[in-house]
Amino acid sequence: MKDLAWRALDAVSRPGVTYADVRAIETRDRDVTTRNGKAGNVACSESQGIGIRVLASGCWGFAASSDLTNEGIERAARLAIEIARSGVAAKKADVSLAPESSYQATWVSPCAIDPFSIPVDQNLAALLAVDAELRRNPAISLAETAMRFVWQRQVFASTLGSLIDQTRTTSGAGFSALCYKNGEIQKRSFPNSVGGQHQLKGYELVQELDLPGHAARIAEEAVALHSAPQCPEGERDLILDSSQLGLQVHESIGHPVELDRVLGSEANYAGMSFLTLDRLNHLRYGSAIVNVVCDARLEHGPGLGTFAFDDEGVPAQSTDIIRAGQFTGYMTSRETAAAVGQARSNGCMRADGCARLPLIRMTNVSLLAGEQSLEEVMGADHAIYMETNRSWSIDDKRYNFQFGCEIAWEMRHGKRVRMLKNPSYSGISTEFWNACAAIAGREHWTLWGVPNCGKGQPEQVMGTGHGASPARFHKIKIGSAYAG
């Protein structure tokens, strides 16, 4: 792999090339799912390839190939340079990069149990046991379970002289129970929707989740939702579980602080951001108890956004995004940092494999734990508590959002008084975070994985991490999804 990266870097280091980097990547993955007592998708894949990024004539060019022969690498290198030079036809200024040091490093993510050492039949047996427990409830129409494992080794080499060899193992697992009855579909998932929980761990994650221990309750809730009353419309105090709050952070804080969005790079697809440059250090983003960081370092936790170096060779860092409610930082790249006069990138460039260009992506964007006990968070006189995301939508500047959850309970003085179905809430990002009234402490904090974050053209799917503990928000609009 290192030899491959050097060969590609040699091939692209030609007169007129002012900077180049290469990522040689080898990937293995395994998907195992079950549906209603049978194996669903049982598949594994492996791939190798290189991505060559070059700066020539002041423009970027990028070419990727799975042809790793000398001819294939030469062809990709030539194409990357040709593409860069073609950009002169529509260039306003030469690309400039914030300075960065050269690094020689090898890093392997912690992994207690290699998931690929567990045979597929053991994966299936574990999932089928959960599936059977779900279908022990005769009202369940569809029981689904899933495990996913990815191992990826990437060697990054750049004309700065960096050679960075990183290996990451991620695991994910979860299940859901769907109940169709009398013209209505209700579904519950554990430990989260979108395939469950995903972290930078080995098979130990599956063991920690204790999927079988939660199956009966989840199936029961899916069925009970059919006879629960509809979530009301109006303004209420709202309590969110940590998984839903993680997604709330992702959509209404994580994406808006991507500096490439702010500067217009994503205007045609993902959109822009309300966080224009004049708002840095001036905007009251949230209430005084809201503290958010973007932290790719291992000490933040085993998140999908944890690494040692980003995909343009910048070391993992922690950046304060919101400090005591004040907006204090963007996620940056070497190019965007230079564009706004910052001395250095904070290391958020990530690519979906070797065939994609690195973009600014969330690493682990987390709401730091608060100082309240869980009882204090849940203990409002009257509130609605919502759990597990069902739908998510936000406008292209990230002001107006609406989320649906799988289940809710009406709460009085900290007690669940009745289950509610089809819960939803909506609002404006900054108004929502300024309404944050209580955040539970570190013992209730979970680093969730979002495995399916889309951005870029061609689209890239990235895994991001979001830590949160349950929190309460004052007077939030609820029930809007079924309004009108």
Place this chain on the structure above:
Amino acid sequence: MPDSAEAIFGQVVDAARARGVTEVEAILASDTSALTRFANNAIHQNVSERNTQLSVRAVAGGRSARASTNRLDREAIRGVVEQAIAITRLTESDPELQPLADPAAYPEVSRWFESTACSTPAGRARAVAEAIGAVEAAGQTAAGIYSTEESSFALLNSRGVNASYRETTARFSITAMAGDSSGWAKAGACDLRDLNPLELARSAARKASQSGAPRELPSGRYTVILEPAAVLDLVGQMFADFSGTAIREGRSFLNDRIGKKVFGGNITIHDDACHPLQSGAPFDGEGVPRRRLTLVDGGVVRDIAYSRQAAALAGAAPTGHGFPLPNEYGEMPVNIVIAGGDSYIEKMLASTERGILVTRFWYIREVDPYEKIFTGMTRDGTFLVEDGLIAAGVRNFRFNQSLVEMLSNVESLSATVRASGEETFDMVVPAMKVRDFNFTEVTRF
């Protein structure tokens, strides 16, 4: 491709037989794509990708699993076959698993064009520069993409299926941004010569100009005129439910609705892989020829897509819409053609006393799976229509709208076009005028 599909499949069969397996299927997919991306009136991301993937499925003792690789040397091919067989033997036996498909005849479609396959970075850059120029001339800022792709796909199995297909695709999308407004246009075609980037740029710039100084209107129910991209991205969300597997599993909104009038009498929808504006292979992920389906006829739900296994379980015939096995979804119609009408956008505007013209929707997500309620936002060109004319741009709305209700409230339809959006794949759809569309909130721009 580095070697012929038949030669590679020969190696697959030999490797499988050496492991005692005779039932094997291989998919060889090759893709060369390039995308020139621009923002702030300059090219800023400019990429190309070339990949070939071999995917092998083994069938043995009622078991089946798939392994894939993008390495195509002899050792890698043997390795991927052995991997497929190893995990097949470890999976659970499924008494409902179908044997591999038998050979069949496929309709002829021609969707590969040299004009697209031979496009160059310089050619794309010139077209992008011209489009940017049109937007800059209007005092606006442009962002967008110009992409080209050449792909081939071959599916072979040990029962003699040898299905192959190749196509080219070109796409141009542009957003024009003025001070407080924006406009958008996008098109896709198999033949690059069917795209007109400059005209798309001018259209986006016109929309940005027209929607300046947007008014804030109250949320509520409005008559809407949905341009084809808006129809595509919203209505396109429901077709995964026209699936025998989805119905059997209780996750389709068509449970207890097949054969019933679910939509208005002016809604007729086909799935037609051979339609001249469509793209994609004329066979499915198992090598079954795609049949033309009448999904909705005058508002009544008629045909459903069936993979071979779903068909066997339902006592129906396979329709050629299955995904490669094993998979979690079964099947889905993917060549949607919504029948049009005799109206057109200007006529819809002229007949509207007060309404909203929508260019596109964004971030569409399902709120209720049975009533098919979706939420999302308008974006890049939302207008107030008064007394038959575009009166002003308006701040963007959030909607929460049931598709069952919406497709019962269609007042008129235009002729059909091939539409491109960002929330689903290209389809052939008309513009629609719809009464009582449910906007529930307004955003800040």
